[in-house]
Amino acid sequence: MTVLVTGGAGFIGRWVVGHLLNEGNSVVVLDDLSNGSRENLSEFSKRSDLTVKIGDIKDKQTLSDIFRTDIEEIIHLAANINVQESIDNPRKVFENDVIGTFNILEEAKKADARFAFISTCMVYDTASSGEAISETHPTKAASPYAGAKLAGENMVQSYYHAYGLPAVILRPFNTYGPYQKTTGEGGVVPIFVNKELNGETLNIYGDGNQTRDLMYVEDCAEFVVRAAMSDRCTGQILNAGLGKDITINDLAAMICKDRSRIKHIQHIHPQSEIPRLVCDRSKAKKLLGWEPGTSLEEGIGKTREFMNLTRR
Known part of the structure; x- marks a missing residue:
């Protein structure tokens, strides 16, 4: 076609x-x-x-x-x-x-x-x-x-x-996944992975208990x-x-093992936040x-690998 x-x-x-x-x-x-x-x-x-x-x-x-x-x-x-x-x-x-x-x-x-x-x-x-x-x-x-x-x-x-x-x-x-932006309009996964690779702080809006699928x-x-x-x-x-959700807190901890680099900040537009998505x-x-066909752990690994390659 x-x-x-x-x-x-x-x-x-x-x-x-x-x-x-x-x-x-x-x-x-x-x-x-x-x-x-x-x-x-x-x-x-x-x-x-x-x-x-x-x-x-x-x-x-x-x-x-x-x-x-x-x-x-x-x-x-x-x-x-x-x-x-x-x-x-x-x-x-x-x-x-x-x-x-x-x-x-x-x-x-x-x-x-x-x-x-x-x-x-x-x-x-x-x-x-x-x-x-x-x-x-x-x-x-x-x-x-x-x-x-x-x-x-x-x-x-x-x-x-x-x-x-x-x-x-x-x-x-x-x-x-790969090719997603790591700036404000990008997704939470590449933003977090990029900050983890750069040794930067991972900022979480609100209490971090909101979930995403x-x-x-x-x-x-x-x-x-x-x-x-x-x-x-x-x-x-x-x-x-x-078909499975994860809190943003748990996602950040999965991507960055150093808890001292995870910080909660005030939400810019809390009225638009959806507390739970699965x-x-x-x-x-x-x-x-x-x-x-791709688990979250596997997908994050592929995303990290791609971002590492594009940084070289």
Whole structure:
């Protein structure tokens, strides 16, 4: 198939692109490089079956030009992903994540292309102790980022119901691994690993008892591609995660054995914090036979190895 991956030069997008190419698909990447980089795709730079377009999903002419190619599948990853930035600048996240998604949907409708919308576990309300979050769990727009993702989900569902657009909504839980940023908008795992390698202090927001379900990025990419291509998933919402959560305190201790280098600091935006996240992935297993293959310990080891290599 010919697949358009928006945000394909980003962290998860880069792994999705690699997975698609390895399965024999032709891939068109659209990315404005606000979160991604050309270097993320350098491994595939000589591939004749990969086309990279630098542009914005808010630019209708750019999209029109891309869809002159026969696009059969769209994996829509492009988004402003920084929760704190969304609180500080809600207009930016609305224009990109809602209006941009609408623009892509319009092109998908005209092209009769399959559409996979990559949402987030951040749309969920918090879970009680011991409760895994399924797709029917209540949602809560605790930040403009989550609100924009829920708005995007609703638009995707409306195009599925009103126009018969073959679409699926995917809600990956916290994803980590090689090529993820180690700055403020990056994930907690590479941020902690980077600080541990540099001999720096690992800062934890709040009391550190908040939990996350951490999924290795190659498992996430496999899930995204399989769900995007599956007729059984059309019209569905699917979670993906490890199925186990860990407190940020325990994660920090796993990565850094020197407890004196772990510090608790005041949360910048506590209202957006979700105290507990653990994924119920049973629906993905039922529809796709998908399960993650990488343990947290193994994934952290792979991430550390990659970061060590790139430091040399």
